[in-house]
Amino acid sequence: MDSQPLDLKLIGDIIERFQKKKGTLIPLLQAIQEAYGYIPKETVNLVSKALKIFPVQIYEVLTFYAQFRLTPRGKHTLKVCLGTACHVMGGKDICDYLASQLEVKPGGTTEDGMFTLERVACVGCCGMAPVLVMDEQPFGDCTIQQSIELVEKYRAS
């Protein structure tokens, strides 16, 4: 979906903001992801030059942490919690069901670019398990039926 050229001015500002700090690589990458929604390949090369480290040292970090994404996200990110409490309360069933209905594997984005389906291990709402998080908004005590209603609601809006 994403065919617009990257706005490279953003990255220049971010690098400048973080360049001089100690242990800066992870916060810098987090800021890039916040600005672009993912880590575009072009930015890795720029960071590599600015911090004087090899791209492989950046990829090493990017692939280690679950948070970083190397591909663009859908319009909405739907996270299904698969922490212990949510697992016990049926979170996995919801995840499997959503994956089959949206025709994506967890981690993937629907073909229309609407939803990225992700698994997370606990969002700290275990008391209301099973929990879904649509964008930043948590939804507790979810059932399979409610999960698909939620998707339809966001698809329509």
Next chain:
Amino acid sequence: MENAAVKVLICEGTSGVSAGAREVLKAFGVELARFNIDKAEIISTGDRGLFRDVLVDIITPKLGRITYDFITPEKVPQIVEEHIKGNIPVKKFLAGKQYKEFFSGQERITLQNCGEIDPENLEEYLANKGYQGLKRALGEMSPQQVIDEVKKSGIRGRGGAGFPTGLKWSFCLGNPSDQKYMVCNADEGDPGAFMDRSVLEGDPQAVLEGMAIGGYAIGASNGYIYCRAEYPLAIRRLKISIDQAVKDGYLGDNILGSDFSFHITIKEGAGAFVCGEETALLASIEGFRGMPRSRPPFPAQKGLWEHPTTINNVETLANIPQIILKGGDWYASVGTESSKGTKVFALAGKVKNTGLVEVPMGTTIRDLVFGPGGGMLKKKIPFKAVQLGGPSGGCLPADLLDTPIDYESVNETGAIMGSGGMVVMDQSTCMVDMAKFFTAFTVEESCGKCVPCRIGLNRMLEVLTRITEGEGKEGDIEFLERMANSIKATALCGLGNTAPNPVLTTIRYFRDEYEAHIREKRCPAHVCPNLVKFDVIEDRCSKCGKCFKACPVDAIAWEKKTFPIIDKEKCIRCRSCINECDQMAIE
């Protein structure tokens, strides 16, 4: 003016928000304006701990403090009109039996401010004796005296291992260096635990004060908080709190006019369980992959950027200000001989009341689950197990319910105290599936540095997967036990050393369930998809129709007072009906 000092306190932590606290807050704003009550203050607090609930406290000069529970926006107009305007509490909305059940038997030290004060307002923290501990430490005590007081309290680290905090600090004090660091571990990796999140959201200043006292004791002028990125609200409140504390001179340079300076920086984690392990956490702060390394050297010798460093958990630190203020003896008077003070548990799973429960050490698991927990969620489905300690812990059966919660007693069972996650399971939870779940988690989170953890756990997962798919063989259980014990003995870090615990405890206490899967190709809990037939057990069925309503593909036919019939052609095996059933009547 009557309503001069009206305060409306609304629990608005993550759990409150997902229960609808924001809408309630808005409704109060609208209604107070509608009744022209302009002197009332709406305060959003952290969560008090009871989930699925929006708690609202109303403080008026005439009536004092009154608590309502399960508040929805629709109830707000009546409360404003009758209670705030008319000074007559709305009886039918008052916090009732469940609220009392949940809070009785609790003793709140760590959580004393959670849900009670506005976490984004330093004034309120100060009004509750905030920063008095730091003041006392800086004004009256030497670093050694602070450490002695903490030693006297007997507090042990709440992050999992239970290492005595005073002793840990003394190691760091004993290593002179021009630069030292105090690090707060707020990674809360155990999936199914939320104590640290609630403390950070509900009482962030206590954690900051604890860090500052620790910094003074070990001789550090810089601190880091390593917080999971999944906790945006906690991070936001920490940032606000740091700014306020610096502005008022409780953090920063020359704190309270002394020559002690302490600066705190927040680092957001990036989603890796192993980063909760202290050496991996330090590597991550330095900007690298979060790979653990072998110890020694311990962080107290060579930690962050090679400088002596102390790492403490959020809950540990939140207790420190009170220990310094009220004295180590006071803290040590709570708890058992070897485990002092209280412990916060995140109670979740198949239990009626879920939420944060703080009890004195030594309380039994039964008293917790059936006291504040209120017993099982579904009356007809009995208790099976309780999981303690997350992926490093274990599942304990009903006959261990009377185990007192202290470090030694819990360790003896094969589980660990862990950070405080407590997930209750009933007969509809499959123990083999749980073992598989945790093993899959640790396989995914293993950093891959050492062979036992990287390959051994994978081999265990393969076998567990086979068993749950109905392809188990004789000898599988013995293989799992052998592999588990060798991983425990040889893995590099705590993740690998403890990762086999869920498998070992489920085999130890629920071996018959493994055998049912392997020999009879049967899942007694009706969980493992290949072993569920989706048949209705008529002896158990109450004909309630919940399964019919839950089915997303209309594969269930049902009418009042009849048994449901499942159309297996249409059925997509999503297990909606099984999850909904209160009788375990679908197998």
